[in-house]
Amino acid sequence: MNGASHRLVQVPPGVQCFLGDEARRRRRIEESVITVFEGWDYEEIIPPLFDYADVFASQALLPKTYSFVGRDGSLLALRPDFTSLLAKIAAGRLAGRPAPMRLYYSGEVLRYEPPRAGRQSELYQMGLEHLGGEARAADAEVLAIAAECLDVLGVRGFVLALGHVGVFGGLLAGASLDAATLERLRERVEAKDAAGVRDALPAGALPAAVAEALVRLTTLSGDTAVLGEAERALAFCAPARAAVGELRQVTEALRAAGLGDGLAIDLGEVRGLDYYTGLVFRAYAPGLGFEVGGGGRYDTLLARFGRPMPAVGFMLGLDRLALLLDRQGARPGSAAAVAEVVGGDGLGAGLQRAREKRAAGVRVRFEGRP
Amino acid sequence: MSLTIALSKGKLLAGTEDLFRRAGLPFPSSEGRRLVVPVDGLRFLLVKDMDVPTYVEHGVADCGVAGRDVLLELEPDVYEPVDLGFGRCRLVVARPRGASGVDGASTVRVATKYPRVASVHFLERGRSVEVVRLAGSVELAPGLGLADCIVDVVETGRTLEENGLEAVEEVAASSARLIVNRASYHARREEISGLVGALEKARRS
Numbered sequence: 001m002n003g004a005s006h007r008l009v010q011v012p013p014g015v016q017c018f019l020g021d022e023a024r025r026r027r028r029i030e031e032s033v034i035t036v037f038e039g040w041d042y043e044e045i046i047p048p049l050f051d052y053a054d055v056f057a058s059q060a061l062l063p064k065t066y067s068f069v070g071r072d073g074s075l076l077a078l079r080p081d082f083t084s085l086l087a088k089i090a091a092g093r094l095a096g097r098p099a100p101m102r103l104y105y106s107g108e109v110l111r112y113e114p115p116r117a118g119r120q121s122e123l124y125q126m127g128l129e130h131l132g133g134e135a136r137a138a139d140a141e142v143l144a145i146a147a148e149c150l151d152v153l154g155v156r157g158f159v160l161a162l163g164h165v166g167v168f169g170g171l172l173a174g175a176s177l178d179a180a181t182l183e184r185l186r187e188r189v190e191a192k193d194a195a196g197v198r199d200a201l202p203a204g205a206l207p208a209a210v211a212e213a214l215v216r217l218t219t220l221s222g223d224t225a226v227l228g229e230a231e232r233a234l235a236f237c238a239p240a241r242a243a244v245g246e247l248r249q250v251t252e253a254l255r256a257a258g259l260g261d262g263l264a265i266d267l268g269e270v271r272g273l274d275y276y277t278g279l280v281f282r283a284y285a286p287g288l289g290f291e292v293g294g295g296g297r298y299d300t301l302l303a304r305f306g307r308p309m310p311a312v313g314f315m316l317g318l319d320r321l322a323l324l325l326d327r328q329g330a331r332p333g334s335a336a337a338v339a340e341v342v343g344g345d346g347l348g349a350g351l352q353r354a355r356e357k358r359a360a361g362v363r364v365r366f367e368g369r370p
Numbered sequence: 371m372s373l374t375i376a377l378s379k380g381k382l383l384a385g386t387e388d389l390f391r392r393a394g395l396p397f398p399s400s401e402g403r404r405l406v407v408p409v410d411g412l413r414f415l416l417v418k419d420m421d422v423p424t425y426v427e428h429g430v431a432d433c434g435v436a437g438r439d440v441l442l443e444l445e446p447d448v449y450e451p452v453d454l455g456f457g458r459c460r461l462v463v464a465r466p467r468g469a470s471g472v473d474g475a476s477t478v479r480v481a482t483k484y485p486r487v488a489s490v491h492f493l494e495r496g497r498s499v500e501v502v503r504l505a506g507s508v509e510l511a512p513g514l515g516l517a518d519c520i521v522d523v524v525e526t527g528r529t530l531e532e533n534g535l536e537a538v539e540e541v542a543a544s545s546a547r548l549i550v551n552r553a554s555y556h557a558r559r560e561e562i563s564g565l566v567g568a569l570e571k572a573r574r575s
Contacts (some may be wrong), residue, residue, distance in 0.1 A: 159556045192555075193547075195453040218451065222559060264556050284553040289429015290447075291553065 014113055014121030016319075024336060026124070026322055029153060030106055033126045033316060036149045040141070042104040042128050047085040049108075053077035057084045057301055060274050064111040078110040083275070083298065083313055086129045091305030099132020099309055120319060127295070127315025131302065136246065138312045139279050139297060140253040146283060146293065146314050147259050153321065154330040155292070158262050158285040161221070163269025164247050165276050165296070167230075168217065170239030171210050177202065185214065192218040192268050209236050220267040224251050224260070230267055246279060275301045279312070287327035292320045336363075343367035372411050373554075373561050376426055376434035378419035382546050385456035386435045393572035395565070423448060423549060432554035433565065438544040439523050443484045449550040451566050455573045457546035461487060462537040464530050465519035466512050479518045481511030488521035491541050509533040 011017070018026055034044075053067045053075040067077040079085055082105045090101055106126040113119040128145065130138040143160060150158045168189060172182065181202055188196035197215050206214075216233050220226055227248050234240040244267075251263055269280055278297030285292060295314025302309040342354040342364045350368035357364045377386055390397040396410035407414045415431055423446035425431040435454065439461050461484065477498040482488040485501045492499035502517050509529055511517040521541060524530055530537060548569055555562055 157557060161556045191448070191450045192550075193450040193453075196450065221555075222563070264559070266556065282552075284556045286553070286557045287429075289427065289551045289553050 014119070016120060016122065021336075022322070025325075026318055029318060029321055029325070030124075030126060032152050033149050034104070034106060036145060036152055037104040037126075037128050040102070040145050040148075042102040045086055045089060045103045045105050046107070047079065047082065047089060047105060050076050050078050051085060051088070055084055055088050056080055057087075057275050057304060061111065064113065066110050066112055080109055080111045082107070082109065082125060082127060082315070083129060084301070086313075087131070087298075087301050087311065088305050090129075090131045090309075090311075091302055091307035095307060100138070101131040102128065103131065104128035124318035125315045126318060127293075127313060129311055129313035131311040132309045135278070135297070135299075135310050135312070136249050136253070138310075139246075139250045140257075142295060142312050142314050143250065143254055143281065144257060144259060146281075146295070146316070147254075147262055149316060150262075150283060150285070150292075153325060154328075155285050155321075155324060156328055156330075158283055158292075159264045160262055160281050160283050161264045161266040161269060162247055162251065162279060162281045163266045164243040164279050165270055166243030166246070166278060167234065167240045167267050168214075168270040170237055170241075170243055171213050171217075171234075172206075173239055175206055175210070177205065186270055189214060189217050189268050189270050192221075194218045213237065213240070217268045217270070221265060221269075224255070224263060224265055226265040226267070227251065230265075243278070250279060281314070283316070285324055285328070288320060288324040290320060292324055293317055339363045339365040341365050341367055343369065345369050372408065372413050373433065373558065373565065374413045374415060374431045376415045376417055376422045376431035378422050378435060378437075379416050380419040382419065382435055382437060382457045385454070385546060389454055389456065389569065389572050392575065393568040395568055420444070426549050426551050429551045429553055431551070432558060432562065433548060433550045435546055436549050437523075438542070438547055439484065439487075441547065441549070442542055442544075443487050445486070446549070447552065449552060449555050450547045451550060452548040452569050452573070454546040454548055454569065457544070459523045459525045459544050460537075461521065461523055461541040461544060463491070463519055463521055463539040463541060464509075464524070464535040464537045467534055467536045469512075469518075475518060479516075480521055481508050481517035481519075482521040483508060484521055487541060491521065491539075509535060 056065060056077055058081060061080045065077045065080045067075055070076045086103050086105065094101060109123050109125055111121055113121050130142055146160060184200045185197060188200050194215050197218060201211050213234055220230050227244055230244045231241060234244060254260065254263060275298045276296040277299045280296035282291040282294035293314060293316035297312040299310040302311055340357060340362055342357055343350040343366055347368045347370050354364050354366045377383060387397050396412050398407035398409050398414045405416050415425060417425060419437065419440055422434040422436040423441060423444045426434040426448050427446040437457055477500050478492050479500045479502060480488045481502040481504050483504060485503045489499050489501050502511065508520045508522045511520055513534060523544060524537060550562055
């Protein structure tokens with residue numbers, strides 16, 4: 001469609017090019033985050049840029065996935081997400097490796113985004129997956145790592161908002177609602193729109209206590225005191241109460257470990273990616289209107305690949321982190337050292353001098369003349 | 371830093387002022403042409419109604435007042451904690467009075483300020499649709515042959531009547547909503563819940 005109508009230097013919408021200070025800053029941020037991941041004994045995986053389309057499990061990402069037909073007729077997709085790829089690798093290539101496995105990644109994902117301000121098609125994500133292992137310990141570990149990453153980067157005032165998909169899911173476990181009604185309810189709970197939740201409730205299809213609890217989810221957010229309120233409000237529903245119990249266990253561990261300040265509870269946080277099965281969280285900080293990252297527990301995803309195993313993970317978006325740090329006035333490693341000009345007459349001799357300087361670790365600019 | 375609130379300069383402004391005053395909250399005076407107005411610890415942005423969700427979604431404003439009609443069209447990723455109760459209207463499909471109308475045609479031509487809402491409405495009902503996007507005076511379109519019908523908001527229905535149109539289907543009901551940026555909601559919890567509480571109380575009184 002573009003044909004000859006676009007100029008050759010024109011950039012297609014949704015992609016970015018970074019240079020100079022900006023590129024350097026992104027690299028510094030990535031290094032800092034990876035150092036934290038390595039510090040918690042996570043191992044890097046560099047997965048392929050594309051894979052079979054059916055590897056990517058999220059229905060929600062499907063309309064945003066760039067897929068194409070390979071030469072053999074198979075449907076392929078540019079990775080819209082890392083988690084499914086890492087799950088596949090853990091179940092396949094690493095099938096013989098005992099759990100728990102601690103894996104991390106850093107790279108681009110590609111998502112078709114309609115042309116709209118603030119949405120890029122190419123996103124740089126740094127994240128990790130904790131596969132197998134004791135669930136609450138793994139939940140607490142990944143949250144502690146997320147907090148350390150934000151701390152190390154110098155993000156001020158961040159909040160990790162914790163929810164649990166088992167609250168919403170538990171409340172509706174016995175109900176037979178059609179998919180459209182369920183989606184509408186989920187969407188209105190996520191928007192914290194109490195009036196909208198009431199409107200979306202199908203008349204008579206749910207017990208009054210369940211309906212009232214769904215409306216309550218829109219206001220069950222705040223500091224960890226909300227958990228007590230939630231335990232009372234959801235006491236009648238065992239699976240929802242159990243979900244809140246998990247959150248309590250994890251938040252208490254984090255508080256005891258000195259991470260209480262940056263924690264918030266948001267039981268209306270019910271959306272996330274559709275493979276999440278347990279705790280979910282998002283990281284926010286003043287200065288940026290969007291979350292800088294998030295994650296959650298996905299205990300059923302690995303079974304798709306034939307190695308059932310609980311798992312939890314999170315990712316931080318490099319693009320958003322860079323923007324956030326810029327807005328907060330933190331500019332890690334933005335200045336490059338000034339180079340020393342080396343060269344002069346005689347290519348061989350000049351190059352030799354430059355190599356000596358390099359061996360001493362000096363940043364050089366070679367300006368030799370034959 | 372004070373909370374920033376994005377307000378529509380359009381038809382919701384009077385209702386917003388009334389509610390804010392009843393809630394004992396500061397509000398910018400109606401004179402003046404400034405678009406960023408600090409008043410007693412709050413900062414107001416006065417923008418076009420279709421732009422309010424954008425300011426709030428990006429966090430340039432912490433909260434805003436927007437019609438549900440606009441939210442349906444733009445689908446911003448924001449919280450909508452309070453139905454403010456004023457600015458009630460309906461989004462409807464309207465067509466020339468007595469026209470055998472949209473049922474027969476294989477493709478519905480619809481003129482609207484709400485292209486997303488309009489196309490989803492017809493597509494979900496198995497109808498092909500051709501959307502003619504207009505910025506205003508949508509009621510003119512069917513009479514001039516630009517479209518078979520319109521999707522627009524109606525309050526009393528008088529404008530429709532004066533232009534020879536009648537509402538044939540309701541798409542959605544609308545009213546003014548308080549919307550809140552997702553990050554602000556968590557990172558500035560106390561200020562936001564103060565505002566939400568004050569507005570809820572005023573609405574009920």
